[in-house]
Amino acid sequence: MLIDPSPGMETFVTESNQSIMETYVIKFLSILLTSGLRYFLLAGIPFLLFYFLCRNRFKRNKIQSREAKRTNFVSEIRNSLMTILVIAAIASLVLFTPFRKLTLVYDQLSDYSLWWIPLSVIVALIIQDTYFYWMHRIVHKPRFFRKVHLTHHQSTNPSPWTSYSFDLLEAILENMILLILVFILPMHPLALMSFGLLGFLINVYGHLGYELMPRGFRRSIWFQVLNTSVYHNLHHKDFHGNYGLYFRFWDRVMKTEHPDYVATYDEIQERRFGKDSLVRSGWSRGTWLLLLPLMLCSFSGSDGADRILGKWISEGENGKAVVRIYQADNGKYYGKVLHALDAQKQLELERKLKEKGKESLSILKGFVHAGNSTWNKGKLYVPSRNLQVSGQLQLMKSGKLKVTGSYFGVSHTYFWTRYQQ
Ligand SMILES: [Zn+2]
Ligand SMILES: [Zn+2]
Structure with a gap:
């Protein structure tokens, strides 16, 4: 049976609800x-x-x-x-x-x-x-x-x-x-x-x-773990790569890190602090111990494979050109010609690209990091002969990149150097 609440009761309930709402x-x-x-x-x-x-x-x-x-x-x-x-x-x-x-x-x-x-x-x-x-x-x-x-x-x-x-x-x-x-x-x-x-x-x-990161950040283990302003900025500029919020972990594990990240970061820090800021030095024992768990987490990208990334000066029969090596989403390494160093060759390059309706010239394709500073199983494009051949890349102790391709039964070797602006 329903009983009507007394007028006094009704007021009390309403007031109480009202104060809770307030x-x-x-x-x-x-x-x-x-x-x-x-x-x-x-x-x-x-x-x-x-x-x-x-x-x-x-x-x-x-x-x-x-x-x-x-x-x-x-x-x-x-x-x-x-x-x-x-x-x-x-x-x-x-x-x-x-x-x-x-x-x-x-x-x-x-x-x-x-x-x-x-x-x-x-x-x-x-x-x-x-x-x-x-x-x-x-x-x-x-x-x-x-x-x-x-x-x-x-x-x-x-x-x-x-x-x-x-x-x-x-x-x-x-x-x-x-x-x-x-x-x-x-x-x-x-x-x-x-x-x-x-x-x-x-x-x-x-x-x-x-970018505000201090000079020493590049040499510390934190660089391998944390995102920077350059990191997220590249995501806004290019719409792809660098999806992580605070850490590089997931992008490295899922191979979605922007291929230009380290090179762009280095370019900006070099502008701020000069070349010395980029030289890697040994990490102190304390840092190793303190960050061991984080390092274990981010192991997947720190096997040295990324040392090949960035800009190189290629030397071939077609003269010198700046090539950017990047890692694609499939984890393999590719190289594109950014521009020729010689103005005449640059004009020729632009003309050829226009003829083929392409935006850029790809000269390294699908290289896989095989450890020991070597990348193989890739294809090397030789523009002067319009040939695509199997190639191998090897990072030398001197810092040069040894690029080998064999065609017409002969092995051809080129040495590329780091591009310094
Ligand atoms: Zn954002
Ligand atoms: Zn986004």
Whole structure:
């Protein structure tokens, strides 16, 4: 039997619901304000510094020579407002609603050791990197790209404002990681906040448009493990390769790292610090021990196979040319002629390419790293004879690349040297 509530009771229930609603709204607005402030301060200050106040001072750090467009900044900020709203909604759901009881979020610092707070932040970043890599690969598939990821890629020359510039669907997908983390990792709200802050700071650095890594970074093991601003910038510039968020791990394992990454990074650091900055030195024993687990994780790309990547001066019967060796998605090594060193030969090259309707001349195809500084099973194209022959590459101790191909029963050997600009 239904009993009508007394008038007094009705008022009590309504008031109580109203005050709960008010609390939710206030908490939601406070988190909205916090994530908004975080965006405008942490992206705004670097933007002011690098794009206005200290622009000339950081000229050498600039990754792409062209300037980012003002109209881009406006649309990036407009898109980011939507992302801030999504972040506030997901964070409020996790922290301020009864949903929180279902999660592993804990309030008492004494529930876990204090060291778990920083460690949980690092573990969360590693989990996020894995989630991001695979989500990113999926949204790059042609059937999803336009609907989900195109907005972020409208910035081919990113700025700090690009950090949150997403389509609504991508903003939700990106921030779903918070919902995943709270179910698999016990985290204190302090750790959650630090995770959000650190993640955003790295994100701003990745989209900064300027490389800031110190000189010694190239020689340290961290270079093998962590992403840089150049890393993500290449992804924006070329739309493919370098899908990882914080670490090089997944790109190296899945062979999706941009073939120009190391050469481009070296070019910029060389401009900042001179050639010495790139010389590899031995790592201290302490670093080895400290980073052994990370090194084990990133073993797949550090077998020396990448020493062949980058620009070389080829020497053949057709004169000297600059060739870029890169690793394709299939893990094999290829080489393309960028330009001839002699102006006359360059004109000839351009004419030949035009005749064949090709964009570039490929002269190394499908080489496989066979260890011992050798790459074989590939094809070598000899332009002067218009021949494609089996070839072998060997990196000499002197730093030269020995390129061997046999045709007409005779073995021909060329020595290529590193291209220094
Ligand atoms: Zn992308
Ligand atoms: Zn990006």
